[in-house]
Amino acid sequence: MTESEERENPAADDATKARERRAAAVRGAERILGAHGLDATIGERLTALTEAAWSVADPGRTxxxxxxxxxxxxxxxxxxxxxxxxxxxxxxxxxxxxxxxxxxxxxxxxxxxxxxxxxxxxxxxxxxxxxxxxxxxxxxxxxxxxxxxxxxxxxxxxxxxxxxxxxxxxxxxxxxxxxxxxxxxxxxxxxxxxxxxxxxxxxxxxxxxxxxxxxxxxxxxxxxxxxxxxxxxxxxxxxxxxxxxxxxxxxxxxxxxxxxxxQFPAVLSALVGLERELPRVPDYVAHARVVAEALREGFAEAGVPWVRVHPEVPHTHEFQVWLPYASKRLDEASVLQAEQTRTSLFRRWWEQGPPGLSVTEVTVSARGLEWTADDVRAAVADFVALIPPETAAQNA
Structure with a gap:
């Protein structure tokens, strides 16, 4: 984007900067509840694929x-x-x-x-x-x-x-x-x-x-x-x-x-996923239920007036969390937590329904299995403490 384009579209520029800051914060975190392939660099993903590929394919094959x-x-x-x-x-x-x-x-x-x-x-x-x-x-x-x-x-x-x-x-x-x-x-x-x-x-x-x-x-x-x-x-x-x-x-x-x-790079990664990730999915689903309950308990202990984990008992290893705050405040708290505590609990938040009611999606995968219920509750307490005070700008 050129300088003139940035001046003409400041909202897009702000969104890009926010995305880059969020990505940097997650990459710098030592503990992540829901890791995603997009968190890794190109080099990291290529290295991981190369190391895993030969467990599912013959390297001498055309x-x-x-x-x-x-x-x-x-x-x-x-x-x-x-x-x-x-x-x-x-x-x-x-x-x-x-x-x-x-x-x-x-x-x-x-x-x-x-x-x-x-x-x-x-x-x-x-x-x-x-x-x-x-x-x-x-x-x-x-x-x-x-x-x-x-x-x-x-x-x-x-x-x-x-x-x-x-x-x-x-x-x-x-x-x-x-x-x-x-x-x-x-x-x-x-x-x-x-x-x-x-x-x-x-x-x-x-x-x-x-x-x-x-x-x-x-x-x-x-x-x-x-x-x-x-x-x-x-x-x-x-x-x-x-x-x-x-x-x-x-x-x-x-x-x-x-x-x-x-298409062999994408196909190799699919075969690796079937070999390595698919057998672990039932463990992710089981632990998502532990995490969901700990999140609910953590927000109650932190004094949050209302919280909804949906479904109450997750059907898969992914579920929603709803909180009564503007999404900009929750986005800022999520980034601050990763930057200051090296723990990434939540990613993006969206406002759906009445203004000031926001939702995020939680995914429990391999790195999430390392989290105990106590870890989740402690991370929630840190997250709530970092939610910025309400201002007109943040609710705009």
Missing amino acids: GDLYGDGIVADLEERVAGLLGTEAAAYFPTGTMAQQVALRCWAGRTGNPTVALHPMAHPERHERGAFSALSGLRTVHPTTEPRLPDADEVRDFAEPFGALMLELPLRDAGYVLPTWDELVAVTEAARERDAVVHFDGARLWECTTHFGRSLAEIADLADSVYVSFYKTLGGLSGAALAGPRSFIEEAKTWRHRYGGQLFQ
């Missing part, structure tokens, strides 16, 4: 070419984990789901997709379903949870596909019970609709449901999974389902520009 070789190996691995006939690797989940729902629309003859208004395609993809694929979306419910069987069964108009995001991230990483999930998929099929799982974070769902990945995926006609969410890969996704459906999806993948020349 690279992939337009989706063969190690890419095909990853597709076979995912299909095996999900119990499907086949899988296709995609550079992004947005593309994978565009293709999946487009293919189902052609097969069912109905371009209408029933999904939650908080689902990723509705919130974060700039209307891509309608703009690119000619799909139309409808919402069986607007409640902050997935639709139930009655809402699907009694919906007032036909739809060709029911798309369920597992877990529903923007509602708090929430999941239905296993019986509710079975019932809602059965209700969709009573209406001659197919079921597609947006399983970007499907890896996190086995503990809550008490079922294997294959048992969960078996409820759907197709499933999308991400390799950078939960597993810590560089990027990439997979679409899994019947073999004929996946072959059709690969055709559309090419048309959408997803048949890349070579």
Whole structure:
């Protein structure tokens, strides 16, 4: 950004400086509750990938070419984990789901997709379903949870596909019970609709449901999974389902520009994630419940007048924390804590609902396993002490 552009857009400049300060504070922290791949430098990530890659691949092997070789190996691995006939690797989940729902629309003859208004395609993809694929979306419910069987069964108009995001991230990483999930998929099929799982974070769902990945995926006609969410890969996704459906999806993948020349770095990171992170996810989920309770206790001990941990018992290893303060004050406290105490408890905060009510997302992963409940409560006390006094500027 040039000097003239900075003068013309001071808000963007301030946002950039705040992001850089936050990133530096987290990188300098000795203890982090929820570490993220973006915390590392390029050199650190390349070194880590190089060191881990040879545990999942032969270094003497030639690279992939337009989706063969190690890419095909990853597709076979995912299909095996999900119990499907086949899988296709995609550079992004947005593309994978565009293709999946487009293919189902052609097969069912109905371009209408029933999904939650908080689902990723509705919130974060700039209307891509309608703009690119000619799909139309409808919402069986607007409640902050997935639709139930009655809402699907009694919906007032036909739809060709029911798309369920597992877990529903923007509602708090929430999941239905296993019986509710079975019932809602059965209700969709009573209406001659197919079921597609947006399983970007499907890896996190086995503990809550008490079922294997294959048992969960078996409820759907197709499933999308991400390799950078939960597993810590560089990027990439997979679409899994019947073999004929996946072959059709690969055709559309090419048309959408997803048949890349070579993809082995991202694919290697996905294989490493499946090998190293996936077996640890149940531990992350279990410890997230310890952390959630300790956070609630810590805020009560610190005298915060109101706090909400949602869900009260996390369904996955990710959940929300709500506090009655402006987001700017909480962002500042989060950065100050990392800078002054070398402990990073929270990241970004957003204001949702009434002014002065803010929410953050907490992820408990490998480094979070080191935190005891006492550690969490102590960090909360430090965080609350660093919340700046209320001012007009901070609430603006």
